[in-house]
Amino acid sequence: MSRERLDGHLRRYYGSQQLDATTLERLKQLAQVETRAEVPESSTHGSQGRRRFASRLLGATTAVAALVLLTFVLPALRSDPVARPEALAGSIAREIALNHVKNLTVEFPAEGYPGLREQMGKLDFSLRSPEHTGGGGAFRVIGGRYCSIQGQLAAQIKLEDGAGRLLTLYQTDFSEDFEGLSMQQRELEGIQIRIWREGDLLFGLAASEI
Amino acid sequence: MKKRSMQLRARSGESEKARDEDLDELFQRGFRYALALSHDPDRAADLLQDACVSCLRAGAAWRTGYLFSAIRSRFVDQYRRQMISVVEPIGDPGALERAGAAEDPTHDELFRADLDHLDRALGGLRADEREALYLSAVEGYSAREIAEATGRPRGTVLSVIHRARRKLRDRLRDSGIEETL
Structure with missing residues (x-):
């Protein structure tokens, strides 16, 4: 069998392999949780020199932006009693949404x-059923696993509502x-996020539809 | 075959539909690359998902190069022992059945049967051999590009590809299906 023929069969074989639709949709949702600026494509249009120049320019721009951020923006956010919690809530919401769409299996079925x-x-707090989920109905606990929120040890609990929809509670x-x-209620790329405090615990709830 | 390097079309310049199609293609290619490494669809889907999360956390752009690199890194982490030391046996090549050859098979059945044979033959290759073959034959990478992506000397890559082709041909020949392919 010639090399071309063998390669053709390999292309046909791999071309027939498809990621299943459910996983594909979940990954696309994941990709859209955080919108980032895309770096302009230089590899197909420019010379090596232009690519290096673009890369250096990008690096320099990033460095300047980081400097400005560290020097002016972050201190301002820390000192601004309104802006900081707002930024923090946004960061937590993104973290929660990201963990939700990962749809990891539970490590501790319960x-x-x-x-x-x-x-x-291992948790340094006592897990409990929240009082203000905002969903209006009862949730069935499926199980949990450890995770982190803003670098702090947290519990991620998978729930199911009366309609069979999966939710993730933190x-x-x-x-x-x-x-x-x-208390915060946000939507990120179709994921409803709710963040609130109950006593000494911070709660977060994520669902594709609440 | 030309190497298909890709990056998502920017949101501002293209429609959401175009971006959605780009993501489809990127993830399907990521899945196939993970499949070439693991030769297990479930593991491939897990590798792809872990790699996507890693790309997201690192703030990397959705490009083939980043995604493939993250997939490979995860695969090496998870399956280092197998990759280094295990030569996966193909078993008894004579046991490969010519599915669909029984009575009046349809074109689709023959196509499926051929792919099944190829699947088994590929399963008899080592992960690094499947990877090199995939990158070369399917993605169109040159030996130099594969060497850069996998951190191996170019000569080693050429040798791995050559050996992989030979083993694949032998296994297909032994199972008596080369002619039908």
């Missing part, structure tokens, strides 16, 4: 919060880092 508490002993200790954060 039918309720007592079962989860028993299995997730709980973590409401540390001083979250001070000033108020």
Whole structure:
């Protein structure tokens, strides 16, 4: 068999392999959670020299932008009692949305919060059922796993509502880092995010539709 | 075959539909590359998903190069032992059945049967051999580009590709299906 013929069969074989539609949709949703500026394509239009120049220009621009951010913007956000919680809420919402669309399997299957508490002993807070989910109905606990919110250990709990929809609930200790954060309701690329405080815990709830 | 390097069309310049199609193609290619490495559809989907999350966290643009690199990195992390030391056996090539050859098979059945044979033959190659073959035959990478992507000398890459083709031909010949392919 010639090399061309063999390669043709390989192309045909791999061309017939498809990622399933559900996973594909989930990945596309994931890709759209955060919108980033795309770097202009230089590899197909420019010479090596132009590519290097564009790369250096991009690097220099990024460095200047980072300097401005560190020098002016971040201190301003820290000192602004309104802007900082707003930025923090946005960051948490993105983190929650990202974790939600990853749809990771549960590590600790459980039918309720007592079962989860028993299995997730590394948490430095006590897991509990939230009072203000905003969904109006009861949720069935499927299980949980460890995760982090803003670098802080958290619990990620998979829930199912009466209509069979999967939701992801997050709980973590409401540390001083979250001070000033108020109840938030946001939408990111079709994912409904709700963030709120109950006593000493910070809660987050994500669902593709609530 | 020309190498298909791609980057998503920017949101501002193209329609959402075009971007959606780009994402489709990017993820399907990522899946096939992960499949070439793992030869397991479930593992390939997991590798792709992990790589996407990694790209997102790193703030990398949605480009083939970044995605392939993240997939490879995850694969090497997860399957390092197998990749280095295990030569996956093909089993008894004579046991390969000529599915669809029984009675009056349709074109689709023959097509499927051929792909099944190729699938088994590919399963007998090592991960690095499948990877090199995939990048060369399907993605159209040159030996130099594969060497850069995989961190190997160009000569080694050429040798791996040559060996992979030979093994694939042998396995197909042994199973008696070369002519039908």
